[in-house]
Amino acid sequence: xxxxxxxxxxxxxxxxxxxxxxxxxxxxxxxxxxxxxxxxxxxxxxxxxxxxxxxxxxxxxxxxxxxxxxxxxxxxxxxxxxxxxxxxxxxxxxxxxxxxxxxxxxxxxxxxxxxxxxxx
Numbered sequence: 001x002x003x004x005x006x007x008x009x010x011x012x013x014x015x016x017x018x019x020x021x022x023x024x025x026x027x028x029x030x031x032x033x034x035x036x037x038x039x040x041x042x043x044x045x046x047x048x049x050x051x052x053x054x055x056x057x058x059x060x061x062x063x064x065x066x067x068x069x070x071x072x073x074x075x076x077x078x079x080x081x082x083x084x085x086x087x088x089x090x091x092x093x094x095x096x097x098x099x100x101x102x103x104x105x106x107x108x109x110x111x112x113x114x115x116x117x118x119x120x
Contacts, residue, residue: 006047008085009040010117012108021075021086032068039066040075044084047097057102061087063110076105080112 011019025033043064045050056062057076066073071091078085087108090101 005044005073007042007044007079007082010083010085012085012112013088019090024089027115032070032073035068036064036066036073039064039074040086043077047079047084057097058109059107060113061105063097074101076109078109078112080117083117085109085112085117 001067013019013092026038028036039053043054045051048054052065054062054064060080061079062077062079065073065075066075068091071093074090074097075086076088078087088101088105
């Protein structure tokens with residue numbers, strides 16, 4: 001019997017209809033997509049999850065933390081209703097999350113909490 005998902009993953013969709021996280025993931029190597037996808041699926045099936053897989057960054061903003069041989073991947077997300085909305089992704093090169101990436105994730109989070117998520 002398959003476990004029921006605790007939350008459902010959705011990609012953030014910008015006002016022009018683009019899904020930046022989906023597009024970013026498409027450019028990754030197949031093995032990296034698989035590792036990141038497994039970590040996201042773990043969050044989807046076991047939410048709430050804490051460190052080391054998930055770290056809270058701000059009010060209604062978390063990151064999925066995936067280690068790849070090329071660096072540390074971070075997938076920023078928010079929870080809205082029963083959705084895990086993937087907002088932004090980066091490969092971290094330094095210990096600290098770059099401010100512009102954090103600001104972008106916060107801006108997208110604010111959009112989701114103001115406008116909601118389109119159902120696919």
